[in-house]
Amino acid sequence: MAFLNWKIAGAAGEGIKISGLMLQKTAFRSGFFTYGSTEYPSLIRGGHNTFEVIISTKPVQSARTRVDLLVDLKTSTIASLPFPLSDLAKESGNLLTKNTVALGGSCALLALDLTILKQVITETFGSKDQSIIDQNHQAAQLGFDYALKNYPDKKLKLDTPKKPHQDKIMICGNEALALGAVAGGMKFYCAYPMTPSTPILHYLAANAQKLNLVVNHAEDEIGVINMAIGAGFAGVRSMVATSGGGFSLMVEGLGLAGGTETPLVIILGMRPGPASGMPTWSGQGDLLFAINAAQDEFPRIVLAPGDPEEAFDLAAKAQNLAEKYQLPVIILSDKNMGEGYYTSQRPPDKYKNRRYSLAPEAAESDQPFPRYLVTDTGISPRPLPGQPGGVHLANSYEHDELGYATEISAERVKQMNKRLKKLETILGGGDLIAPQLFGPKSAKTTLVSWGSNKGAIVDALPQLPDINYLHFSWMWPFPEKQFKALISHNPRLVTIEGNATAQLAKLIAQQTGIIIKDKILKYDGRRFYPEEIIEAVKKL
Amino acid sequence: MTKRVTTISPTWCPGCGNFAILGAIKAALDQLGIKPHQAAFVYDVGCSGNMADFVFAYGFHALHGRGLPPAAGIKLANHRLKVFVIIGDGGAYGEGAGHFLQLCRSNHDVTVLAHDNFLYSLTTGQKSPTTPKGQATPSTPNGTIDEPFNPLATALTNSAAFVARGFAGDIPHLTKLLVAAAKHPGFSLIDVLQPCPTYNKSRPYAWYREHVEYLDKLGHDPTSLEAAWKASLKTDKLPLGIFYQVARTPWHENFALLKNTTLKDSPIDNLDITAALDEFK
Numbered sequence: 001m002a003f004l005n006w007k008i009a010g011a012a013g014e015g016i017k018i019s020g021l022m023l024q025k026t027a028f029r030s031g032f033f034t035y036g037s038t039e040y041p042s043l044i045r046g047g048h049n050t051f052e053v054i055i056s057t058k059p060v061q062s063a064r065t066r067v068d069l070l071v072d073l074k075t076s077t078i079a080s081l082p083f084p085l086s087d088l089a090k091e092s093g094n095l096l097t098k099n100t101v102a103l104g105g106s107c108a109l110l111a112l113d114l115t116i117l118k119q120v121i122t123e124t125f126g127s128k129d130q131s132i133i134d135q136n137h138q139a140a141q142l143g144f145d146y147a148l149k150n151y152p153d154k155k156l157k158l159d160t161p162k163k164p165h166q167d168k169i170m171i172c173g174n175e176a177l178a179l180g181a182v183a184g185g186m187k188f189y190c191a192y193p194m195t196p197s198t199p200i201l202h203y204l205a206a207n208a209q210k211l212n213l214v215v216n217h218a219e220d221e222i223g224v225i226n227m228a229i230g231a232g233f234a235g236v237r238s239m240v241a242t243s244g245g246g247f248s249l250m251v252e253g254l255g256l257a258g259g260t261e262t263p264l265v266i267i268l269g270m271r272p273g274p275a276s277g278m279p280t281w282s283g284q285g286d287l288l289f290a291i292n293a294a295q296d297e298f299p300r301i302v303l304a305p306g307d308p309e310e311a312f313d314l315a316a317k318a319q320n321l322a323e324k325y326q327l328p329v330i331i332l333s334d335k336n337m338g339e340g341y342y343t344s345q346r347p348p349d350k351y352k353n354r355r356y357s358l359a360p361e362a363a364e365s366d367q368p369f370p371r372y373l374v375t376d377t378g379i380s381p382r383p384l385p386g387q388p389g390g391v392h393l394a395n396s397y398e399h400d401e402l403g404y405a406t407e408i409s410a411e412r413v414k415q416m417n418k419r420l421k422k423l424e425t426i427l428g429g430g431d432l433i434a435p436q437l438f439g440p441k442s443a444k445t446t447l448v449s450w451g452s453n454k455g456a457i458v459d460a461l462p463q464l465p466d467i468n469y470l471h472f473s474w475m476w477p478f479p480e481k482q483f484k485a486l487i488s489h490n491p492r493l494v495t496i497e498g499n500a501t502a503q504l505a506k507l508i509a510q511q512t513g514i515i516i517k518d519k520i521l522k523y524d525g526r527r528f529y530p531e532e533i534i535e536a537v538k539k540l
Numbered sequence: 541m542t543k544r545v546t547t548i549s550p551t552w553c554p555g556c557g558n559f560a561i562l563g564a565i566k567a568a569l570d571q572l573g574i575k576p577h578q579a580a581f582v583y584d585v586g587c588s589g590n591m592a593d594f595v596f597a598y599g600f601h602a603l604h605g606r607g608l609p610p611a612a613g614i615k616l617a618n619h620r621l622k623v624f625v626i627i628g629d630g631g632a633y634g635e636g637a638g639h640f641l642q643l644c645r646s647n648h649d650v651t652v653l654a655h656d657n658f659l660y661s662l663t664t665g666q667k668s669p670t671t672p673k674g675q676a677t678p679s680t681p682n683g684t685i686d687e688p689f690n691p692l693a694t695a696l697t698n699s700a701a702f703v704a705r706g707f708a709g710d711i712p713h714l715t716k717l718l719v720a721a722a723k724h725p726g727f728s729l730i731d732v733l734q735p736c737p738t739y740n741k742s743r744p745y746a747w748y749r750e751h752v753e754y755l756d757k758l759g760h761d762p763t764s765l766e767a768a769w770k771a772s773l774k775t776d777k778l779p780l781g782i783f784y785q786v787a788r789t790p791w792h793e794n795f796a797l798l799k800n801t802t803l804k805d806s807p808i809d810n811l812d813i814t815a816a817l818d819e820f821k
Contacts, residue, residue: 223642231616232617233614236804238613351810351813396603405592
């Protein structure tokens with residue numbers, strides 16, 4: 001077989017995720033394409049945690065409903081076969097190596113190379129005592145040998161990949177967002193922990209020194225966004241990340257970034273709500289919130305990467321867009337993408353970022369700088385505090401070109417128009433990303449979706465003849481012209497979304513007048529599986 | 541003479557304490573020799589925050605209650621700037637109380653001038669966190685029920701390294717405090733007693749003159765936390781001066797990255813993430 005699904009299940013606190021990641025890495029290093037995903041409740045001990053890994057000789061980017069090989073720590077079985085995990089762990093000298101025994105056993109049944117697993121173990125426990133590494137090596141060996149001896153005929157006949165990957169990495173969406181932002185010149189990351197965006201904070205905090213940035217866990221989300229705006233005003237590329245609840249707290253600050261025209265990148269990792277909702281599950285219910293959240297109207301950019309590759313690229317691009325257009329950029333993520341581990345194209349190692357829209361150096365002056373000068377593009381040159389000749393007021397109140405507060409009707413209209421002009425500038429410029437087409441160009445039916453549904457839909461597509469897929473990663477300002485060009489042959493449109501009211505379809509209706517009648521919607525907190533997309537599309 | 545103010549005329553009421561505080565700011569900047577482009581002022585929203593239009597220096601007029609976090613962000617981005625926060629008792633101790641505690645504890649190197657007039661004046665005189673118990677205001681017509689917030693004791697309890705109180709009726713003294721606070725490396729709080737002639741009729745200048753006393757004339761030791769606490773709890777008299785000052789590492793000095801450069805000038809035109817990417821191989 002070219003494809004199988006391995007899964008490990010146990011209680012929270014049993015190391016399910018780390019075990020799953022080790023198995024995935026072993027398969028990835030062997031040259032397989034892999035997709036790893038985890039499900040867990042919002043608690044620290046007990047409950048029911050799982051991590052599953054799709055192992056395939058062909059590219060794969062989504063989970064499957066069918067499990068081929070289940071490691072169940074509770075019943076001490078692998079693929080329903082009795083497996084003395086605790087006894088073998090004891091034999092290794094450390095009862096905590098139960099999972100590693102199971103990984104060794106899994107390697108045998110999957111015909112994976114045990115030496116790769118041992119190398120992954122060494123790297124995973126690298127910071128611990130050598131004795132821990134030795135015990136885990138021993139546990140893996142014991143599990144491997146036990147499976148070979150007792151279940152020689154139970155091996156799954158998985159095709160072997162031709163060669164190991166050269167240009168791929170195994171990375172989750174959150175890590176890709178974090179590293180992409182770094183590549184885009186982010187120097188300050190500020191956050192308050194909130195699932196599913198917390199891993200971004202953990203990754204950046206652990207690597208801040210190596211990556212030359214400052215990371216701050218601030219007092220609350222309001223402090224987070226306002227501190228990042230202060231840093232942005234003073235010239236530092238800054239980013240914050242949160243989920244829907246934290247974003248709700250940040251909304252007044254979002255307006256502040258909009259009104260003062262301060263660059264800022266916000267990652268909104270969506271989860272089911274409202275209120276505290278289902279913290280450790282996934283959803284796509286915040287698209288229209290991200291586009292519309294505001295006191296009054298101001299320009300913003302909203303992006304929705306579908307996988308780590310896009311997450312990296314868009315996080316890097318967001319830093320540049322925010323500075324260039326002097327506005328907030330929101331990146332919509334979710335648990336599926338953020339905590340999904342993909343086999344991803346390795347991005348380039350080196351980045352030459354340039355600065356945008358800054359005022360040129362000048363001599364000292366006793367005149368205020370026209371920070372909000374009306375221009376053709378809506379973008380006004382921005383001096384940074386400390387710069388001679390650039391003294392100005394960035395103002396949350398409506399202001400004139402000099403930044404001073406005004407309530408004069410003509411000035412108000414001038415500044416509103418100037419700010420909103422930036423949307424036209426963006427739509428007419430080269431930064432916008434058109435919806436990406438997968439499948440035959442003039443198919444009879446076009447699936448329309450956005451964000452993390454990409455993987456499941458792309459994986460479903462080969463089994464859906466005469467159907468193509470339009471993937472939106474640039475949500476706002478809405479790429480109307482580009483979208484219309486892609487559906488000029490009038491295909492039947494079907495929207496696929498992780499929310500209850502088809503928010504992308506609403507957005508399309510609002511911007512284009514096109515009504516999408518066919519909807520495949522899921523809002524139970526779970527991901528889309530390719531199987532259910534195929535079934536749902538066939539039923540239409 | 542260095543230009544310190546814009547051409548816009550202040551919109552404060554006649555007799556407002558803000559005029560005097562602005563005067564002290566001008567004098568302090570002159571004494572410190574800070575040029576307009578070398579200072580960043582963050583203004584909260586309120587009568588005091590309206591100073592944004594009048595001061596000639598880099599400025600950021602923030603949201604109500606949110607003046608403190610942007611100041612911390614500005615200092616982080618460019619620690620060579622002198623950063624001041626113009627904020628009221630409502631913004632600092634009410635809406636922004638969480639940020640106030642955070643800046644005290646983190647020791648962000650900013651000087652906070654809390655214009656404490658014991659009321660929300662820009663919204664026409666409702667109670668503020670510092671309003672004395674029992675005082676009738678438009679939002680508490682039968683008198684406030686709450687005990688008043690004690691900013692100085694709160695700052696001291698939360699490890700603020702420079703805690704002082706000034707009075708808008710004594711510009712030279714307030715100027716001295718401002719100079720000392722700006723020179724202090726790390727967070728500094730000056731709670732400024734500020735008469736509001738329009739809405740706080742019970743506390744005119746004359747009332748303050750009868751109720752203030754000067755710490756330096758009382759032999760106060762500003763290195764003693766215990767003495768500072770005692771002074772901060774006084775209610776019969778309102779002591780003025782530096783209650784407490786101690787050396788603590790400013791927040792931004794905890795980052796090795798900022799030893800030789802500011803964060804805003806930390807290069808982004810030649811980034812190499814090879815090592816970080818290798819961890820995902």
